[in-house]
Amino acid sequence: MSMMLLRWTTIGLIGAALLAACGDADPTPTPAPTATAAPVPTATAAGPSGPELIVSMGCAGCHTIDSIPEAREEVGPDLSHIGARADAAYIRESILDPNAVTASECPNGPCPIGLMPPMFGIIMSPEEIDTLVAYLTGLQ
Numbered sequence: 001m002s003m004m005l006l007r008w009t010t011i012g013l014i015g016a017a018l019l020a021a022c023g024d025a026d027p028t029p030t031p032a033p034t035a036t037a038a039p040v041p042t043a044t045a046a047g048p049s050g051p052e053l054i055v056s057m058g059c060a061g062c063h064t065i066d067s068i069p070e071a072r073e074e075v076g077p078d079l080s081h082i083g084a085r086a087d088a089a090y091i092r093e094s095i096l097d098p099n100a101v102t103a104s105e106c107p108n109g110p111c112p113i114g115l116m117p118p119m120f121g122i123i124m125s126p127e128e129i130d131t132l133v134a135y136l137t138g139l140q
Contacts, residue, residue, distance in 0.1 A: 050135020074107040096121040
């Protein structure tokens with residue numbers, strides 16, 4: 001960085017600090033907020049459904065689910081009847097930590113470790129995960 005640029009940057013920072021410090025000496029008091037009731041959630045404020053999450057989160061890009069037309073891929077296990085084979089705890093763990101237990105029934109044999117991305121616990125809200133687990137558990 002040239003000396004001239006460094007000098008002007010320093011002058012600019014000092015000027016900004018002085019302007020920030022020169023506020024109104026007698027500020028107008030801010031009125032206290034009034035209490036308001038929290039809105040009651042309605043059906044229209046509900047989050048996405050299980051099938052919507054399957055599509056929007058990209059699950060349909062690897063899994064087959066008979067009841068979802070977009071979910072016809074053959075990379076990961078077929079989830080069409082996952083609720084008949086696995087309980088909610090297993091399904092939740094498979095979403096949050098997909099390498100904890102890898103499925104033995106991928107289309108080309110046992111599913112390799114790392115096949116399913118491990119980011120769903122980060123990018124999905126707890127409510128979305130609950131919705132997805134409930135939906136998949138219901139696929140009998």
